[in-house]
Structure formats: structure tokens, C-alpha cells
Amino acid sequence: MSRMLLHFHSEDISALARSLKGQLTNCEPKPSHLELLNMLVRANGYRNFQHYRAQITAQNQLEKLPITPEPDSFDRIKRLLRFFDSGGRLMRWPSKRSQQEICLWVIWSRLPARQVLTEKEVDQLLKDNHLFGDHTLLRRWLCDYGMMNRTADCREYRRVEKRPPTEALELIRRIESARF
Structure with missing residues (x-):
């Protein structure tokens, strides 16, 4: 062997x-x-x-595994890029649920892996990665979409390790390559 x-x-x-x-x-x-x-x-x-x-x-x-998205999703990724500024921060919350989930993957990618965070630490990370002033909305949706777990008393948060969808990977790649 x-x-x-x-x-x-x-x-x-x-x-x-x-x-x-x-x-x-x-x-x-x-x-x-x-x-x-x-x-x-x-x-x-x-x-x-x-x-x-x-x-x-x-x-x-x-x-x-290949990361290339379907050809018809490039137009969708282009539209999703409009939600982010040149620094990679989410400027506004998308109205469509499917867009919200893909945009949350970008935020998820910036959370530290395999690390327990307090609510205060999570809030600060979320505040640093968006511009529309509602970090609690992001925290709640990250938990609801299963991208982050929290204890029953909401004292400890942990990023859930799983592979993002292909579109989200492409969006993350494009945003991170454009960040300065």
C-alpha cells in the first residue's frame, strides 16, 4: 500500500x-x-x-472538479457583480432570493474556516463586508441557508464547510481578483 x-x-x-x-x-x-x-x-x-x-x-x-459555470450563467454573474463595490463589499441586498444566496457565498468565503467565533466577531466581519447597514440580516440568512451554524444561545458561530455552487465560485473568483 x-x-x-x-x-x-x-x-x-x-x-x-x-x-x-x-x-x-x-x-x-x-x-x-x-x-x-x-x-x-x-x-x-x-x-x-x-x-x-x-x-x-x-x-x-x-x-x-472543474469550476467553469454554464455559458448562460455568465450573464447572471455579470448582473450579480453589480451588487458589489470595487472593494468587494456588498452594496445592497438583492430582492430575489436566488441572487441573495449567491451573494451570501461571497460573504461566507470571507469567514474563517474551522474557527469558533463570538456574535461580536461575526458582526464585525459582516460589517466590514457590506455597505447597507444591516449585518443582522446577513447573519440570520447565513444561518438560514446553512452556511453558518450557531449554538442555541447564539454565543458561538462556526462557518459550515461545504462547496459553494459553481456560479458562486465564479462570482467569488471574479470579486477577489478585482479587489484592491
């Missing part, structure tokens, strides 16, 4: 070290290779090494 190379990245090396230190103090005998792998990926927010490997494999497969 060939060995699959998996790249490992941690956003916060200090938090990784603290987590590893805490997990290693609970180990009486010397931990095995698999136990060390599990400790590393748990420190990065995964359940275990199998969960991490499955996520990386799925992400690699998604990246190989």
Missing part, C-alpha cells in the same frame, strides 16, 4: 503546543505513532486522524 502524503498546517502554533502539552501530560506510557497523530490533529480541531485524512482527501477531490 502506498503512503499518502498529507500536509499539516496550524493557524496558531502556540495553541497547538498548549494542546499537545495538555494531551501529553495525560499519557502514562510513551504514546504510539497513531496516538501522536491523533493528538496533533485534535489540537487543530479534528476528531481524530481518520477524520483529518477524510477531510483532506475530500478537499483534494473538490479542487480537481
